[in-house]
Amino acid sequence: MGRINHRKISHGKPAAARTQWLSKLTGLASSPEDILGFLHACAQDGRESILVTLVGIAGASPRALGTQMAVASDGEYIGSLSGGCIEAAVAEEALDALASGSARLVRFGAGSPYIDIRLPCGGSIDLLFTPHPDRAVIAKIMDLLNDRVPAALEISRTGVCAVGTNIPTGWRGERFVVAFTPRLRIIAFGQGEELTATAQLAYAVGALTEAFSPAQRDVRLLRAKGIQTDLLEFRNARPAIRSDPWTAIVFLFHDRDWEETLIPWALGLPRFYIGALGSRHSHAVRKAMLVAANVLSDDIRSLRSPIGLTPSTRDPSSLATSIIAEVVQEFAIDAALPLFSIVQDARVN
Secondary structure, three states, X not given: OOOOOOOOOOOOOOOHHHHHHHOOOOOOOOOHHHHHHHHHHHHHHOOOEEEEEEEEEEOOOOOOOOOEEEEEOOOOEEOOOOOOOOHHHHHHHHHHHHHHOOOEEEEEEOOOOOOOOOOOOOOEEEEEEEEOOOHHHHHHHHHHHHOOOOEEEEEEOOEEEEEOOOOOOEEEOOEEEEEEOOOXXXXXXXXXXXXXHHXXXXXXXXXXXXXXXXXXXXXXXXXXXXXXXXXXXXXXXXXXXXXXXXXXXXXXXXXXXXXXXXXXXXXXXXOOEEEEOXXXXXXXXHHHHHHHOOOOHHHHHHOEOOOOOOOOOOOHHHHHHHHHHXXXXXXXXXXXXXXXXXOOOOOOO
């Protein structure tokens, strides 16, 4: 292989499916769901596409195994595999593989045949290029994730298929498996700027966000931002919500009265994180309330307070950043754990 010709990419006029897909991007940067959505939109618009998967790392890499990028036949692409230093070259290689119709495994960085393309970290990555990923398989993975069900994509030189999801990301013989977990969901209860700042930041980073407040002003503000928000009208009301092992529940009240019904109820819901605003003293009072309400001791211990990575943060914006950072950190640690306990090893039909 010779030097890569970095051709100028032209996106052309947006087609209907692409326009709809662009309106559904999940956050500040592309997510695995966005990449699947891009492939699906390409199929709907009649464009050919190719899926690129990071399947090997030697040395340092800014991305993890299983990270993906998708490239359309018109040169448009989504995703990043190196933080921006080789994406144009990857897109060019993808177009060549797409034209040939054959899958290929290519190394970029140290040991690559492309001597003019190096990773600043000094390592190398192996990328598997898969032309024409099966539209039905991509749609199936998307449907499972939309239904809050884990999914996995098995990739080989002959194509892709959906497989049982108790398999972590990595090589299985001649096939590479990419595991997908449902998107982070954050449910926030509270009022005032602590709630509105936290809900807006959660929404901005791409989490499925639901907010509940007794203040009409909060509801109006967040709904105007496109965030699903409901009014809490009664202190003993229990909102109709869906939670699962990929859900974080956060309480942002200064008034403990709203917590007396909501926190004991929420402690019985599936989630990977639950926390409440307040000092250590206020949390001691809260724990006494939960003991008096006959909440199980294990559930009481699972309730975090104070919350956030930065202690004693009083500015609402800084507090929201601190809370979301802690939630995202826990999600990165815990998100894949339910894959091994709630899903059977079976092929998806």
